[in-house]
Amino acid sequence: xxxxxxxGQRALLEAxxxxxxxxxxxxxxxxxxxxxxxxxxxxxxxxxxxxATARDADRxxxxxxxxxxIGELRAVNAALARLRTAEYGRCIDCxxxxxxxxxxxxxxxxxCVRCQxxxxxxxxxxxRPTI
Numbered sequence: 613x614x615x616x617x618x619x620g621q622r623a624l625l626e627a628x629x630x631x632x633x634x635x636x637x638x639x640x641x642x643x644x645x646x647x648x649x650x651x652x653x654x655x656x657x658x659x660x661x662x663x664a665t666a667r668d669a670d671r672x673x674x675x676x677x678x679x680x681x682i683g684e685l686r687a688v689n690a691a692l693a694r695l696r697t698a699e700y701g702r703c704i705d706c707x708x709x710x711x712x713x714x715x716x717x718x719x720x721x722x723x724c725v726r727c728q729x730x731x732x733x734x735x736x737x738x739x740r741p742t743i
Contacts, residue, residue, distance in 0.1 A: 616709040617701050625719045629692050632719075636685040643678050691720035703727050 617625070647655065694700040701710050705727040714721055723731065 621712055625715055628719050629688055632688045636681055640681050687720040
């Protein structure tokens with residue numbers, strides 16, 4: 613396991629991740645009304661009303677919101693799995709330790725600030741090596 617995080621720090625990060633996991637699961641459940649994602653999308657399409665365009669727009673917004681929440685939940689679940697390994701708290705690009713302060717703010721962070729900044733500067737594309 614990574615030695616740069618104390619047992620107490622790991623416990624704090626795990627608690628934050630578990631809280632996020634619970635909140636996201638609740639939010640997704642409320643959003644979908646207890647239905648599966650495809651059933652919920654079909655329900656939105658079949659709602660009464662004359663404005664099919666508005667229903668399509670509502671469905672798209674609804675699905676985009678649930679996509680975002682599901683993506684965040686996957687990131688949280690992956691961070692919880694990594695927390696139990698040596699990889700947690702190490703940058704996936706340069707393998708440097710991710711600062712505890714960054715992990716407190718974003719416990720599912722995969723990259724150190726330097727590598728995240730470089731990734732964002734390239735529009736989300738991994739930087740290409742130069743010759």
